[in-house]
Amino acid sequence: MSIDGASTASATALDATSAAANRRDVLHRLLMTLGPIVVALVIAGCILLAVGVDPLAYYGYVLERGLLSMLGIQQTLTRMAPLLFLAAGLIVAFRAGMWNLGGDGQFLLGAVTSAASAPVLVEIMPVWLAWICAFVIATVVAAAWSLVPALLRAYHGVNEIVTTLMMTFLGTSLANVLVKLIFRDPGTTVPQTRTLPVEERLPRLFDTTVTSGLLLGIAAIVIVHLVMTRTAFGLKLRIVGANPRAAVHAGLSVPGLTIAVFAISAGLVGLAGAVDVVGVQGNVRADWNPAYGLAVIPAVFLARMNGFAAIGFVFLLSVLSIGGESAARRMGVPNHFTLVLIAIVLIVLAIAEYVDHRYNQSRKA
Amino acid sequence: MSSRASPSAEARDIVALEGVTKRFPGIVANDAIDLSIRPGEVHVLLGENGAGKSTLIGMLSGLQQPDEGRILVDGRPVPITSPRHALALGIGTVFQHMMLVPTLTVAENLALGGPWWQRPRTGELEAHVAEITRSLGISVKLQARVAELSLGEQQQVEILRALLRNSRLLILDESTSMLTPKGIDELGALMRRLVEKGLAIVFITHKLKEAVAFGDRISVLKLGRKVGEIPPERFRSLGEEEIIAEIVALMFGRQNDESDTKERPVGATRTGIAPSLQVTDLTVAATDNEPGLSSISFDIRPGEILGIAGIDGNGQKQLAEALAGQRVAAGGSIRLEGTDVAALSVGERRRRGLRYLTDDRLGEGTVGTFPVSINFFLKQVGQAPLWRGGLERRGEIDKRAADLVREYDVRTPSLRTPIARLSGGNIQKVLLARELAEGAKVVIFNKPTYGLDLANTLASRQRIRDTAARGLAVLLISTDLEELLSMCDRIAVIADGALVGTVDNVDDARTKVGRLMIGLAA
Numbered sequence: 001m002s003i004d005g006a007s008t009a010s011a012t013a014l015d016a017t018s019a020a021a022n023r024r025d026v027l028h029r030l031l032m033t034l035g036p037i038v039v040a041l042v043i044a045g046c047i048l049l050a051v052g053v054d055p056l057a058y059y060g061y062v063l064e065r066g067l068l069s070m071l072g073i074q075q076t077l078t079r080m081a082p083l084l085f086l087a088a089g090l091i092v093a094f095r096a097g098m099w100n101l102g103g104d105g106q107f108l109l110g111a112v113t114s115a116a117s118a119p120v121l122v123e124i125m126p127v128w129l130a131w132i133c134a135f136v137i138a139t140v141v142a143a144a145w146s147l148v149p150a151l152l153r154a155y156h157g158v159n160e161i162v163t164t165l166m167m168t169f170l171g172t173s174l175a176n177v178l179v180k181l182i183f184r185d186p187g188t189t190v191p192q193t194r195t196l197p198v199e200e201r202l203p204r205l206f207d208t209t210v211t212s213g214l215l216l217g218i219a220a221i222v223i224v225h226l227v228m229t230r231t232a233f234g235l236k237l238r239i240v241g242a243n244p245r246a247a248v249h250a251g252l253s254v255p256g257l258t259i260a261v262f263a264i265s266a267g268l269v270g271l272a273g274a275v276d277v278v279g280v281q282g283n284v285r286a287d288w289n290p291a292y293g294l295a296v297i298p299a300v301f302l303a304r305m306n307g308f309a310a311i312g313f314v315f316l317l318s319v320l321s322i323g324g325e326s327a328a329r330r331m332g333v334p335n336h337f338t339l340v341l342i343a344i345v346l347i348v349l350a351i352a353e354y355v356d357h358r359y360n361q362s363r364k365a
Numbered sequence: 366m367s368s369r370a371s372p373s374a375e376a377r378d379i380v381a382l383e384g385v386t387k388r389f390p391g392i393v394a395n396d397a398i399d400l401s402i403r404p405g406e407v408h409v410l411l412g413e414n415g416a417g418k419s420t421l422i423g424m425l426s427g428l429q430q431p432d433e434g435r436i437l438v439d440g441r442p443v444p445i446t447s448p449r450h451a452l453a454l455g456i457g458t459v460f461q462h463m464m465l466v467p468t469l470t471v472a473e474n475l476a477l478g479g480p481w482w483q484r485p486r487t488g489e490l491e492a493h494v495a496e497i498t499r500s501l502g503i504s505v506k507l508q509a510r511v512a513e514l515s516l517g518e519q520q521q522v523e524i525l526r527a528l529l530r531n532s533r534l535l536i537l538d539e540s541t542s543m544l545t546p547k548g549i550d551e552l553g554a555l556m557r558r559l560v561e562k563g564l565a566i567v568f569i570t571h572k573l574k575e576a577v578a579f580g581d582r583i584s585v586l587k588l589g590r591k592v593g594e595i596p597p598e599r600f601r602s603l604g605e606e607e608i609i610a611e612i613v614a615l616m617f618g619r620q621n622d623e624s625d626t627k628e629r630p631v632g633a634t635r636t637g638i639a640p641s642l643q644v645t646d647l648t649v650a651a652t653d654n655e656p657g658l659s660s661i662s663f664d665i666r667p668g669e670i671l672g673i674a675g676i677d678g679n680g681q682k683q684l685a686e687a688l689a690g691q692r693v694a695a696g697g698s699i700r701l702e703g704t705d706v707a708a709l710s711v712g713e714r715r716r717r718g719l720r721y722l723t724d725d726r727l728g729e730g731t732v733g734t735f736p737v738s739i740n741f742f743l744k745q746v747g748q749a750p751l752w753r754g755g756l757e758r759r760g761e762i763d764k765r766a767a768d769l770v771r772e773y774d775v776r777t778p779s780l781r782t783p784i785a786r787l788s789g790g791n792i793q794k795v796l797l798a799r800e801l802a803e804g805a806k807v808v809i810f811n812k813p814t815y816g817l818d819l820a821n822t823l824a825s826r827q828r829i830r831d832t833a834a835r836g837l838a839v840l841l842i843s844t845d846l847e848e849l850l851s852m853c854d855r856i857a858v859i860a861d862g863a864l865v866g867t868v869d870n871v872d873d874a875r876t877k878v879g880r881l882m883i884g885l886a887a
Binding site for chain 1: 735755756
């Protein structure tokens with residue numbers, strides 16, 4: 001019996017069974033996503049045991065500080081704002097098959113240029129317009145920074161993984177140099193940019209400390225998701241990502257789309273930096289590099305580049321990183337243990353995918 | 366039955382294939398093939414791309430397992446489970462693409478694959494190599510890096526490697542495709558010396574002249590079947606011309622079981638009408654491993670089918686892609702209904718009615734993971750009425766896709782099924798629907814029935830005839846002469862990127878085209 005055998009006559013029967021199949025599919029997806037996370041928590045727990053920390057106490061503390069305490073949840077939600085923009089930028093690139101790994105450089109350049117411009121702009125224009133201008137500046141600078149890898153990839157086929165990674169080293173250094181040499185606040189002894197007064201930062205939500213950047217981040221990632229799945233432009237990008245030769249055959253301008261993807265992706269990443277500075281930090285200190293760019297990549301992969309799922313995983317990442325920072329101070333577990341945990345999740349996930357694939361293969365054979 | 370029935374004859378075979386069949390989704394790659402491979406013989410497997418040569422080699426070298434039939438080694442049926450196993454049985458393969466490590470020296474490459482816990486025994490290796498090379502009259506620079514060697518020298522190293530493993534049967538897969546004429550002659554001489562030492566050689570090629578020059582026995586493959594064999598006795602008794610004639614008859618001759626041979630009424634084209642497509646002096650630069658096009662000129666009138674015949678790899682793909690705009694032309698003009706489109710993009714040419722149905726259905730024709738419905742409209746993304754203001758209108762897309770599924774009889778479980786799960790024939794129907802959509806004026810079909818089963822082949826051919834009957838101009842590129850003869854008004858023959866002749870499809874077209882294809886004047 002081949003697939004050909006199922007003709008339109010049996011289409012109605014197929015519809016009836018497809019609902020059940022759909023449910024099974026969703027359940028399977030859920031299991032394939034949450035299962036590895038649980039396994040990874042166990043493995044990471046073993047590592048904690050090995051270094052003499054009680055894993056249950058650690059997880060409990062992370063959970064309390066990142067999620068359950070009032071202060072913790074507010075910090076977590078605030079942390080989500082830049083991470084959501086970063087995730088949105090990565091989704092655009094990854095879905096188009098382009099691995100923009102230069103997030104940190106683009107993020108910092110966006111952060112520094114907005115930090116340099118916002119305090120000046122608020123003096124000469126309404127505060128809302130100043131925010132918008134700072135956002136635009138950050139977006140344009142980060143997008144321009146991605147032009148080198150974009151052009152190399154579009155016209156010479158140079159692997160963008162290598163070029164964006166190299167550009168990220170240059171970008172973080174350049175951001176540093178800008179803070180120390182050009183945008184340095186003469187009023188302080190520490191090398192940092194001028195500080196945006198708290199009352200001129202993005203407003204906080206209600207009576208909490210949560211930044212309204214969170215709403216902007218959610219809007220950004222939802223818009224990106226809809227653009228990628230519902231518009232002609234998004235479909236073109238997905239064609240380029242799934243089969244570049246088919247894109248050429250279909251008459252799409254692959255070099256043009258490549259440059260657009262890099263610009264949008266880097267622009268959103270730069271915007272993440274601006275939202276963090278204008279909303280939360282207020283300035284950029286020299287040598288400041290939160291390295292969000294690399295931390296978000298696993299979350300985007302776990303979400304399988306789906307925007308809505310990415311919101312969930314970014315939340316999880318925020319809980320872990322806020323809770324992990326507190327736990328680091330309290331229990332002496334290094335801050336980077338959060339990344340160790342996420343790395344273990346990814347490895348377990350890859351193994352689970354492989355086993356699942358082999359199982360499906362052997363069942364078919 | 367093998368060893369008992371006729372021990373004397375069977376005992377001579379190093380390897381024999383009995384009724385070997387191999388299927389891939391949508392394609393029967395090998396269909397009940399019998400083959401006997403004997404020591405002291407160069408056995409040529411001759412056939413075009415897609416005839417099933419590579420699959421056959423894959424099974425002999427342990428990369429693939431036959432679905433039916435069996436392989437006998439020394440008269441005993443043995444499943445060849447892996448390339449390592451094949452080597453242990455004495456079957457060495459030199460693949461089309463070099464399998465040496467370019468940064469290592471020749472000696473290091475030859476020592477690869479030995480036990481990992483030992484240092485390579487260089488002295489022993491050198492002595493062994495010297496012995497073999499002396500008896501063959503070749504010289505190999507053991508200390509040279511492989512990257513510094515010419516392709517011909519690299520090939521000698523590969524052959525040497527197979528001999529070092531005591532291979533009794535050497536398989537050479539398209540070994541001449543990357544060699545210079547001098548390299549080819551040297552390879553021929555080397556093969557002769559090897560078989561004189563008692564080795565068996567299987568030599569795969571699609572070049573007729575090499576087959577005749579180097580072979581002792583020739584088996585001709587066509588569309589997965591073995592359509593004929595010329596044994597050594599017959600080979601010796603015939604002159605070169607006669608052998609070529611016989612092979613041409615085998616390769617391009619009429620097959621009894623092809624029911625689709627009704628000739629298209631010729632003369633239906635109206636000579637008075639202006640041509641839809643006029644190509645003048647179209648030139649494409651050659652690349653390192655692909656031929657270019659030199660000064661191609663032809664024209665096609667509305668309702669006419671012009672065939673392009675030729676052995677595969679002579680510039681057919683380049684021609685199709687240059688016309689569609691996917692490949693940069695170095696010169697010449699392409700006039701679509703009088704206007705030159707040579708400077709326009711792929712998308713613009715399509716909008717003006719020039720359509721290209723690719724032969725690479727999964728590689729570039731479709732996006733395998735996307736649903737069938739979207740694949741219908743890959744070339745219309747963003748255009749009304751399926752998209753409005755850049756937004757996808759799913760209802761419209763599904764409705765239109767459902768219409769096309771019905772109209773073109775695409776057998777698919779649903780519109781949402783990823784297209785890669787469909788059979789080749791059904792994918793082809795999707796592509797046909799896409800290219801023949803409203804606005805088509807000139808359609809280029811590149812190997813439209815390649816790899817399809819008979820029913821789908823017939824359906825596709827009927828679609829193409831209908832296309833011409835609707836008044837469209839059709840360029841039909843095919844390596845199947847039978848197909849061209851049954852459909853075209855005129856047939857042009859392409860060889861080495863140039864059109865070497867155009868023949869009206871009348872009584873003696875078969876012979877004329879066949880002779881043009883192998884480089885003889887019509």
